[in-house]
Amino acid sequence: MIQLQRLEGFYRVARAEGYARAVPTFPYPITQPGIHQQVKRLEAEVGVPLFERVGKDRVVLTPEGRTLYAHVAPFLEGLDTVVQSLRKGEVGGTLRIHASGHVLRHLLPAWLRKLQAKRPDIEVALFESKTPALDVLRLGDTDLVVDHLPAVPDDVETREVGRTHPFLVLPAHHPQAKRKQVRLEQLRDDAFIAYSTDRYLRDLQLAALARAGVTPRRLHAADSSETILGFVAAGLGFSLLASLLPGGPREAGVVSKALPGAGTGTVHAAWRKTAARSPLIQAALQLAPRL
Helix, strand or coil: CCCHHHHHHHHHHHHHCCHHHHHHHCCCCCCHHHHHHHHHHHHHHHCCCCEEECCCCCEEECHHHHHHHHHHHHHHHHHHHHHHHHHHCCCCEEEEEEECHHHHHHCHHHHHHHHHHHCCCEEEEEEECCCCCHHHHHCCCCCEEEECCCCCCCCEEEEEEEEEEEEEEEECCCCCCCCCCCCHHHHCCCCEEEECCCHHHHHHHHHHHHHCCCCCCCEEEECCHHHHHHHHHCCCCEEEEEECCCCCCCCCCEEEEECCCCCCEEEEEEEEHHHCCCHHHHHHHHCCCCC
């Protein structure tokens, strides 16, 4: 493995076209014999001469030296800029985010527009998850999880970035759809559409029904809020959904009605504690919604 100091010595001699003239260009103390030794060791490693002496104190690059210089110079000339960017946290790259479909559609777009405007050097890779992807996060396979989080592991940090409100969703042609308020007990004979994959949300749905004294006679299951809304629009039943939208979920053939006094839910951004200083995560969190 070629040492960086030897490449630096080679680069500075090539720029100065001489060993003596290269000495003052170094950012640290070094002698002319020291530079000469660096270059000789580099030539021994690559097996070819890199300089040709054309005068008492002047050297020029050989064809092999010019080839090496073409690769080394851009790296060394850009290194200081890269180091300064690292220190300032101005590092681009790809930010990976896992989120539910509802969050992807209704919370992330405005947030990511701000991030794109301020940091065009950051690309975002979005992944839709049916349940909070905390296992994916903890394995290091994503940078942020944005979702409702029923429990937070000790090695994960979070920030609240959104609030949801619960809504009753009915088929638009349902007899109760035109009423201002609908009591859940009025729907006890209707089929209910619950979450199939997210046990936490499913339990919340069934608990809300139980508080109203409702035990669905028929139960359908779907793996996402979008699929649930499709089932409701098709007239297969009603459901309870949390929504980031003030007026509730929007879907053709569906009517949303707020559930007064049902409280609110929370959407969190979550990241690994060990990655808290990541410039990509910090850039995203600086522009995250503040409640």
